[in-house]
Amino acid sequence: MIHHLRAAGVDFILDARGTAAPVVVHWGRALGDLDAAALRALADAAIPAVAPSSIDRPFRVGVVPLLTEGWTGRPPVEISPFSPALRHLGTRRDGDTLVVTLALGDAWLELRYTLTPQGVLLVDRRVRNDGVADIEVRALAALLPVPARAREVLDFSGRWAGEREPQRLLPGHGVWARDTRHGRGGHDDPFLFTVGTPGFGFRHGEVWATHVAWSGDRSVWFERSDVGFSVVGAGERLDALALAPGETHEAPTVVAVWSDDGLDGLSARLHPWVRSWATPRGPRPVTLNTWEAVYFEQSLERLTPLVDAAARVGAERLVLDDGWFHGRTDDRRALGDWTVDERVWPDGLDPLISRVNGDGLEFGLWVEPEMISDDSDLARAHPEWMLTPADAVTWRFQHVLDLTHPDAWQYIHDRLDALLAQYPIAALKWDHNRDLLVPRTGDQVRALYRLLDALRAAHPGVEIESCASGGARIDLGILRRVDRFWTSDTNDPLARQRIQRWTGILIPPEFLGSHVGDERAHTTGRTASLAFRMTTALFLHAGIESDISKADDAQLDALAAWTALYRAHRALLHGGATVRVDDPDPAVLQHGVVAPDRGEALFAYVALDRFDQALPSPIVLPGLDTDRRYRVRAIDVGAPVRTVQDADPAWLVAGGAVLPGSVLAEGVLPPPLLAPGEALLLHVTTE
Ligand code: DGJ
Secondary structure: OEEEEEEOOEEEEEEOOOOOOOEEEEEEEOOOOOOHHHHHHHHHHOOOOOOOOOOOOOOOOEOOOOHHHOOOOOOOEEEEOOOOOEEEEEEEEEOOEEEEEEEEOOEEEEEEEEEOOOOOEEEEEEEEEOOOOOEEEEEEOEEEEOOOOOOEEEEEEEEOOEEEEEEEEOOOOEEEEEEOOOOOOOOOOOOOEEEEOOOOOOOOOOEEEEEEOOOOOEEEEEEEOOOOOEEEEEEEOOOOEEEOOOOEEEOOOEEEEEEOOHHHHHHHHHHHHHHHHOOOOOOOOOEEEOHHHHOOOOOHHHHHHHHHHHHHHOOOEEEEOOOOEOOOOOOOOOOOOOOEOOOOOOOOOHHHHHHHHHOOOEEEEEEOOOEEEOOOHHHHHOHHHEOOOOOOOOEOOEEEEOOOOHHHHHHHHHHHHHHHHHOOOOEEEEOOOOOOOOOOOHHHHHHHHHHHHHHHHHOOOOEEEEOEOOEOOOOHHHHOOOOEEEOOOOOOHHHHHHHHHHHOOOOOHHHEEEEEOOOEOOOOOOEOOHHHHHHHHHOOEEEEOOOHHHOOHHHHHHHHHHHHHHHHHHHHHHHOEEEEOOOOOOOEEEEEEEOOOOOEEEEEEEEOOOOOOOOOOOEOOOOOOOOOEEEEEEOOOOOOOOEOOOOOOHHHHOOOEEEEHHHHHHOOEOOOOEOOOEEEEEEEEEO
């Protein structure tokens, strides 16, 4: 039978006739009225000719194509010993899911294709060893066809404090593959691997994208064969996983999404779906994090004025970062010893938490549970709990705790559980500051998931922030189990604007932390105005990471005005549709968030650098109702925005403009002559 899933303008059509592996006939645009006869006609018509010098029958790319059938491309499923005996056992529809079962030699395979109401395709895979001898699973990826017009690849690279740097290329014939080996996503995680029609942008072009919902190593690729097939593949990177008879392996979900409205079209599908995939939480509290404020210089005396200043500016949560636990005087020791340091906190954390709670803030605590320092009581007592060999090279002077060791897992679980029971902790910042640098890390990731799941089941009210040297573990596998990502260790707003723009394609803004740091950024040494720092942090889950106990009244007032602005617009910022503009000037970034009813929006026009012309490119406000009239006005973020000349355009001097959405999307409003490293914040309301 030919199966057809349709949702939100997306079709997924699977030809599951016969005993050969089913074939994805179409994944992309909805194709209009398709009854059973039309589906049959489509599937038959799509059978290709026989290529010259090739196998002697038409070749179709099945969901598990085999070398022996003529597939010389990269195999998505590889099981050893190789068997050419592939049988389609059946395909059934279960709600919005198609369940395909196959036998491949001794392996039993199940592929599940689910189309969500937002048109996001989820591909789940399972393999079971039905034989009597061990088998090795070398790959269990999802493979999806894309049309020949999908020629350009966009994926991501990056480094510490510079995550999710886009890279675009037009591969020729062959495979463009990204295989990662960090044991976590990594700063260079390919993240959302996208192929599309050449030149696609945020608001135009047809795009097909995949993401592996997994916090370990991944394999993602695009292959264009010279025969004429184009495919994308995605899955966890498996290092020859051994399966004993009767054993099953479940692969992480591959998320696949199509749009003909460019990258914003992907976000328009992904964001509402991700919001249903994650745990629902309340309004995202303004968060003061102590890291760049005090680093390891912790004490009640040092932190009390910071807590009070946080309360004064309207922060709602304070997170005590690294440095609070037994012997942790610097980053060279003590990981694993998760008891409060009695020298730093002689009366425990209670006096600090009382102050925090007394000032009306929630309390959060930093931990790095998957790690162990050589210089720790834990390592001295249990050297056998290290995943990394004791003589292996360290990274940030630390080793990895072997969570697959049942006693190590139980120890760390019980320690965290005890801390959560002892103190009124609203949130954990869960850090992970090194690559694993050992082969076969899948079981470690699965053990981490079990740990997070167990702690969340026992403490459902406790939120968790996933941090990994900044943003080296941002994926939808862990987002099932956490509530916030630390997007990057850079609080430099210039760097942040780019990182946030690209991370935000996949992850909705309310899950991404962004903090107002010091005037001189700790990571880059660059200075930025307070207004620019605040506008940059405003759009995500906003916070502060600076010693504001030393700030003057004017700065504190500005921060207070900004947190009030954030609270006033929080529902819009965290519940709307993210939109971005393809600006011809590389110095300009324009982005915004539009309310679901399109009655209100906030936009930022950002000058990253000196404009490439004296009069900068116009303000473009996409995503509004074309027929409705809107009032556009600049909002004061709480501190002055610098311009290179005191000569604002007339509409700004007049206090705003009223225009239809169609006109605003076209780009008619001139911006002020912003100085490099400034942003204009705009509020749009219906007339
Ligand atoms: C790395 C994180 O990304 C920082 O925010 C901070 O928590 C440090 N670790 C603490 O060691």
